[in-house]
Amino acid sequence: MATPARCLSMTASGRSKSAASLAFNLSWVTPPLLWQLLFFLVPLGFLVAVTFWSVRSFRLTPDFVLANWSHILTAGFFRSAYVYTFALAALTAVLASVVAFPAAYTMAFKVGPGSRRFLIFLLVVPFFTSYPVRIYSWQVVFSPFGIVNKLLGLMSLGPLNLLNTPWVTIVGYLTLALPLVILLQTFALANVDRTLVEAAKNLGCSPLRAVITVLIPAARVGLIVAAAFAFVLAFGDYISPLLLGGSKPPTLSVLLADQVKSGNHWPRAAVIAVVMVLTLMTILLIMLGVAYGQGRRRTS
Amino acid sequence: MNDNWRPNGDFRALLSRPNRRQLIRGTGAVAGAAALSGVMPAPSWAEGETLNLLSWPGHGDAAVVKPFEDKYHVKVVAKEYVGGEAMLALINQSPPGSYDVVLADAEYVGMLRDGGFIEQLNPADYPFGDFWPEFQKFEGHWLDGKLYSVITRFGYLGLAYRTDMLSDDDVKSYKILWDPKVKGKVGFFDWYLPSMGCLSLYSGNKPPFDITDAAFAKLKQTLFSLKPESAGFYPMAAVFSSLTNGTTAVIPGVGDWVALLLAKNGVPVSATVPAEGGLQWTESLSICSSSPKKDLAKAFIQYMASPEGQVRTGRLPAYWASIPSKAGWQKMNAEFPADAKTLRHTFSERNVMDEYKEGKIFIRKTPVKQSIETWNEAWTEFKSL
Numbered sequence: 001m002a003t004p005a006r007c008l009s010m011t012a013s014g015r016s017k018s019a020a021s022l023a024f025n026l027s028w029v030t031p032p033l034l035w036q037l038l039f040f041l042v043p044l045g046f047l048v049a050v051t052f053w054s055v056r057s058f059r060l061t062p063d064f065v066l067a068n069w070s071h072i073l074t075a076g077f078f079r080s081a082y083v084y085t086f087a088l089a090a091l092t093a094v095l096a097s098v099v100a101f102p103a104a105y106t107m108a109f110k111v112g113p114g115s116r117r118f119l120i121f122l123l124v125v126p127f128f129t130s131y132p133v134r135i136y137s138w139q140v141v142f143s144p145f146g147i148v149n150k151l152l153g154l155m156s157l158g159p160l161n162l163l164n165t166p167w168v169t170i171v172g173y174l175t176l177a178l179p180l181v182i183l184l185q186t187f188a189l190a191n192v193d194r195t196l197v198e199a200a201k202n203l204g205c206s207p208l209r210a211v212i213t214v215l216i217p218a219a220r221v222g223l224i225v226a227a228a229f230a231f232v233l234a235f236g237d238y239i240s241p242l243l244l245g246g247s248k249p250p251t252l253s254v255l256l257a258d259q260v261k262s263g264n265h266w267p268r269a270a271v272i273a274v275v276m277v278l279t280l281m282t283i284l285l286i287m288l289g290v291a292y293g294q295g296r297r298r299t300s
Numbered sequence: 301m302n303d304n305w306r307p308n309g310d311f312r313a314l315l316s317r318p319n320r321r322q323l324i325r326g327t328g329a330v331a332g333a334a335a336l337s338g339v340m341p342a343p344s345w346a347e348g349e350t351l352n353l354l355s356w357p358g359h360g361d362a363a364v365v366k367p368f369e370d371k372y373h374v375k376v377v378a379k380e381y382v383g384g385e386a387m388l389a390l391i392n393q394s395p396p397g398s399y400d401v402v403l404a405d406a407e408y409v410g411m412l413r414d415g416g417f418i419e420q421l422n423p424a425d426y427p428f429g430d431f432w433p434e435f436q437k438f439e440g441h442w443l444d445g446k447l448y449s450v451i452t453r454f455g456y457l458g459l460a461y462r463t464d465m466l467s468d469d470d471v472k473s474y475k476i477l478w479d480p481k482v483k484g485k486v487g488f489f490d491w492y493l494p495s496m497g498c499l500s501l502y503s504g505n506k507p508p509f510d511i512t513d514a515a516f517a518k519l520k521q522t523l524f525s526l527k528p529e530s531a532g533f534y535p536m537a538a539v540f541s542s543l544t545n546g547t548t549a550v551i552p553g554v555g556d557w558v559a560l561l562l563a564k565n566g567v568p569v570s571a572t573v574p575a576e577g578g579l580q581w582t583e584s585l586s587i588c589s590s591s592p593k594k595d596l597a598k599a600f601i602q603y604m605a606s607p608e609g610q611v612r613t614g615r616l617p618a619y620w621a622s623i624p625s626k627a628g629w630q631k632m633n634a635e636f637p638a639d640a641k642t643l644r645h646t647f648s649e650r651n652v653m654d655e656y657k658e659g660k661i662f663i664r665k666t667p668v669k670q671s672i673e674t675w676n677e678a679w680t681e682f683k684s685l
Contacts, residue, residue: 057415058388077684136541143545161484163547164532246532246547247490249684258683261382262492262676264389 044277050270058264068267078255078272085235085251086279088166092173092234093227096181099174100226104185105211120186123179135172135243142168142244164246172240177230184229188222189215224291231287232280252276348373351596354390355380355403356583357536358618367612368603374596382536383491384408385672391417396590400597406440406582407493407665409449418586421447425598426605427625432653435624439663441584449584452604453613453621456571456652456661457494457555458578463568465549473574474502477526477552486529487548489539492679494553494579497664499523501577508579510668520678527685543569553579557619560642564620573655579664580656583621607631615639622652 054063072078107119126134141147142162152158162168192215200210216223238253247254252272259269351374353360360378362369369376379398381387384405391402392415404412412418428436431451441449459471465485470476477486488495500508500519511519531548532538539558542548544567551558555578559571585604587597603609610628614621615636622643623629632640633647644651655661667675 058385058392058411060393077680080684139541139545139547143547145546163545242535243538246534246542247683248530248532250533250680255680255684258680260389261386262680263385263673264392 047270047277048274050267051274053267055264055267060264060266068265068271072268072271072275077250081250081252081255082275084166084249085253088170088173088241088251089231089235092170092177093231095170096174096177096230097185097223097227100178100181100185101223103182104189107182107186108189116186120183123183126175126179131176132239132243134175135239138168138171138175138244139163142171163244164248166245169240169245170234172244173230173234173237176237176240177233180233181226181230184222184226185219188219188226191222192218221291224287228284228287231283235280236276348375349593349596350374351376351401351593351600352399352591353378353401353403353600354387354399354588356618357382358616359403359613361617363615363617364609364612367608368600371603372596372599376600384493384666385676388412388415391415391588397592398590399588400591400593401600402586402588403452403583404449404586406438406449406451406584406663409440409584409586410443411666412586413443413448417589418448419589419594421450421587421598421601423447426450426602427627430605430607430625430627432624432626434653434656438582438584438624440582440665449586450601450605451582451584451624452610453583453623455555455557455581455621456573456578456655457498457553457581457664458571458573459498459550459552460543460554460558460569460571461550462543462546462548463570465546468572471550471572471574474498474552474576476550477529482549483529485531485547485549486526487531487539487542487551488533489551489554490533490535490683491553492675493666494581494664496523496553496675496679497579497662498552499526501579501662502574504576506577507662507665508577509665512669516670516674516678523678523682524685527682533683543567556643557581557621560620564642573660575660577660577662580661581664611635614643614645 050060051068052064052066054061054065054067107116111119139146143149144159144161144163146162148162149159152160196214196218197210200214201207205213236253237251238257241247241251241254245251250258252275256269256272256276259265259272349372353376355378357380359365359380360376365376368374379390381390384407387402387404388408388411391399391412402412402418409418435451435454438451441447441451459474459476461471461476466476466482470479470481476482496519497508499522500511500515503515503519503522505511505515505519531542534542539551539554540562543551543558543562555571555573559569562569585601587594587601591597604613605625607625607627608631610623610625611632614623614628614632620643622645623632629640629645629647632643632645640646641649644655666672
């Protein structure tokens with residue numbers, strides 16, 4: 001029977017365990033929080049500050065001027081680059097999601113555990129190699145004397161001007177993002193309760209309808225997060241628009257590098273960087289809101 | 301997937317919660333790695349002095365600097381830039397003492413001097429007597445009668461083109477850039493100065509960089525009219541690859557520095573100075589004012605100006621160039637006669653000095669009546685069209 005003394009000792013013991021648990025949780029959480037503070041928030045704050053500095057004789061000078069913001073935001077080339085970069089990143093996210101889905105579905109449902117592990121290994125291997133080298137290798141494929149045009153030549157077709165076009169830039173973006181999107185989609189689909197899918201089939205759903213009305217909504221969060229990653233990677237990429245797109249037209253990342261190359265204009269480069277960060281944060285918040293928001297409405 | 305995952309479609313189910321033992325083991329592993337890194341031996345090249353060189357790509361190559369490194373038991377470490385403005389930016393923002401020697405193009409030497417970044421040099425320390433007369437007191441390196449930089453390489457800029465797509469007659473004028481046969485195949489080296497300089501010559505501006513605002517407005521129109529012809533805008537390495545893979549048929553504002561190396565490797569590329577004229581670029585070495593190793597820096601410049609250094613730098617693996625030392629020409633003809641012929645550095649045939657004397661070559665400079673920023677903005681606008 002619980003006596004008052006025993007209740008007191010149990011409460012004290014409980015408080016002690018609670019304090020120990022809190023201390024343990026804090027020790028686990030504090031390092032990443034400190035890391036984020038030191039290597040993300042502080043540099044971000046510095047980046048914002050630099051947008052108000054000036055450059056005199058190629059030298060960066062602490063200052064407080066709005067000229068960098070007005071110069072960049074009113075420049076036609078900035079607006080063009082912004083729209084182009086956003087459109088290409090959005091298209092990459094959509095294409096990556098669509099192209100990845102059949103592969104992810106196969107890996108999650110149609111292959112055994114051993115084969116799945118091997119396929120995951122194959123998807124991870126590209127990350128061990130140099131991304132610029134992989135993009136340069138696409139030049140061998142798409143150049144006027146490259147593999148694609150040689151194959152077209154055998155069929156008396158072409159040659160086609162493939163390099164320095166937005167479509168080949170997207171191929172570069174997919175090279176970067178697709179393995180990651182497939183992996184994230186695979187994990188998302190594999191976590192879906194299979195009994196839901198079986199129940200749908202028992203109730204007369206065709207396999208395709210089961211995928212569209214049951215599987216995809218159930219894996220919604222992971223699928224949207226995967227698309228968000230593809231957007232973020234494509235939006236900020238520098239290598240593909242430079243080496244495959246020929247900076248024609250330049251994306252925001254190329255424009256940012258141009259500001260620094262052409263006269264040490266770090267403040268103007270910082271303005272472009274801050275705009276990119278704000279855009280990505282907004283898009284991520286919206287996408288995560290869509291991903292988790294519907295779930296909360298269903299459970300409330 | 302394993303049975304422990306909650307099948308709720310939430311990827312956060314992947315994250316397993318570590319226990320205290322795993323946390324302590326992980327922390328110990330990180331701490332051990334950090335401690336071990338302190339007892340690893342330093343790399344062998346760090347044992348002697350280091351000469352820090354700020355230069356265009358490739359100038360720290362062992363093919364050029366190894367004899368110097370062996371003689372002085374030092375390591376030459378190059379910090380690379382592409383574009384004069386990038387060089388100025390680097391030297392402005394680096395702490396004093398970061399660089400011992402800077403390789404700059406002639407038009408930037410004055411700015412380096414005015415910024416207090418380079419030392420005055422004693423001409424008697426360097427073998428100017430070995431140089432062709434035209435380069436013994438080259439404009440841009442001597443300021444107010446004092447020497448600040450020793451010329452080591454030069455070249456001409458006009459058009460580089462694929463010989464299987466264009467004939468020698470085709471490229472006699474910059475007009476070829478608007479020809480339908482190169483539509484979509486005109487590449488651009490992504491630096492405003494040489495590209496716009498050549499187009500300025502085409503527009504009839506002589507000299508090409510000292511032009512009125514009205515002439516600059518016309519130059520902008522000429523530049524913008526090339527957008528439908530453009531293939532792309534390339535950093536230095538991609539200039540080579542775009543000509544090699546056939547993406548571009550012709551590139552204005554570049555020259556032998558691109559064509560010779562590709563031609564040597566069997567790519568059908570050549571370079572020419574069209575009738576409207578071309579630009580001359582030069583590279584020269586200066587001692588940085590804040591260098592703590594000025595004697596070593598001087599020895600490096602002496603080496604690069606010597607016949608040995610001149611032959612090696614003329615045949616730099618990254619990109620070839622003409623050399624100003626007549627003694628270097630003699631050594632190259634003796635040891636590498638085929639390369640001397642390719643570089644047009646022979647004494648018995650038409651050579652680069654004959655081309656210089658014809659008066660079609662204009663020294664490349666930074667804009668005079670407009671700011672660098674104005675020309676650069678025009679270039680950025682052009683890219684964004």
